[in-house]
Amino acid sequence: MKSKSKLFLILAAACLAGWAFITIIPLYWMVVGSVQDSAASASFRPEMLPGALSIAPYERFFAKTAAWRWLANSLLISTVLTITNVFFASLAGYAFSKLKFPGSKAVFWLLLSTMMIPAQVTLIPLYVLVVNVFNLGDSYTAIILPTAVTAGNIFLMKQYMSSLPTSLIHAARIDACSEFGIFWKVILPLAKPGLAVLAIFTFVASWNEFFWPFLITNSTEMRTIQVGLASFVFAESTDYGAIMAGATVGALPMLILFFSLQRYFLQGITIGAVKG
């Protein structure tokens, strides 16, 4: 590419810095607002630069809610969903990319086509099925089961595994390794970077999921942190300090995860989305 002038580069950098600033401000304000004491007054004005730091908003948030339970629920659900999605999506992805069997293409495209159907279509029968037929309302199983493995994740794993060398599979087969043994001992170790990316994205998505847990849970104890936060906002809409504290509690684990695994996040997005 033509070497750009210095002036252009400086202007570009200034634009980027400006936009980055705008992007970060809401999150920054959330964290800063959560460590200033508002004393629950409606006239509370969170300042951009905190004066005296206070953990009082956090104390109020945890005192008024079942936040520890919500966090534990979210952690449990996200962990289970990550394990089931990584395991079943890589297993199916392996089958669709490396094994030949009748109907393979048809089943794959049928699974994939479900990604086009908006969630709203299946929502109502799914709710009736889970609550009235299976009688699973307000349970972990109800939250986990419908997304235990998603078509999108299978697609990602199929894409990823297509790039793995087939010769190793043949070699293992000659050594009389069972098909599951090949998957477990040959494919999984080779696919580790892809699995890591899938795990991270599934974990974050499950942690942030709102709608389905919101519909399916009734009791306070079964809420996830996201659903609990929403209910807290409607109950305590004037206590900005505590609300900001709650929002921070819900987001902070993911922010920390992002800072420690940044590389995977930034590389992972391109799997399956960009050709070549």
Next chain:
Amino acid sequence: MQTTIAPKRRSAAGRFWREYGWAYLFILAPVLLFLIFTLYPVISALVMSFQQYNIMQSTWVGFDNYERLFKDDTFWKSIWNTVVFTVCTVPVNIVITFVLAHFIYQMKTKWQTFFKATMYLPAVASGVTISIVWLAIFDPTDVGLLNRFLGLFGLDPVIWLGQSKTALFSLILMNWVGSHGAGIILYLASMGGIPKSLYEAADIDHASGWTQFRAITWPLLKPTTLYLLVTGVITSFQVFISVYMMTQGGPNFATTTIAYLIYQTAFKFYEFGLASAQSFVLAFLIILVSVIQFKYFSSDVEY
């Protein structure tokens, strides 16, 4: 999908399962989940949309639900709101994403990483978190960040979410400032894939920067733009969390989107049949728009 048949003799079926059984076993879980939690609900929703649905006893009403919704002003209002929201957010976001990616591409590797990370950061926060913070930013008094900003110019506080004429715009504004990180990273990956020789050839021909952009960069990035366009529209058509958290569809239905209307019809008024009909209209719109986008926007450039 039975896979555990253990044949004693060498039958054709036995050979079939020995050869393919593993593969079927490997896809068994997703297929079962798909049958129970997707295929059955889709068919069931279609049936429901022709019913006055009741858990005990549903009655068949033919096209009544569809007739009802087409005569319903709120339904048309919700479609209008959704379309306005989509038209105002998706193209603007793609332009912002493209410009940011184009700028980042010129930077040194170290700075590229820094800006990619900073731009992506907000995407890690949930819709609930983002909505909570923006509720505070849009606070109608001078507590809100936005009104404080207006105050710097001596302007009066605006009741952002509380009045019909600004509520939908507020949601659009919030969406503009949302995260463009994922799109930026996709664009950067595609930009890296454009052969350098094309630009070198253009330089030899003394093609201007703008010509290079129009003739090389933009057409070759079309697949990525199409991807962002399609996924952007699909997401935007289903916008729910911000509406639920911030305006509850109000004031005076100014922010009622289709997704929010479906939720309300189903889980506030328990009109499952009508809500199913609404959801099929949404599905139809999404598929229609996606097909149009693929048809008129897909790339005919090979490189």
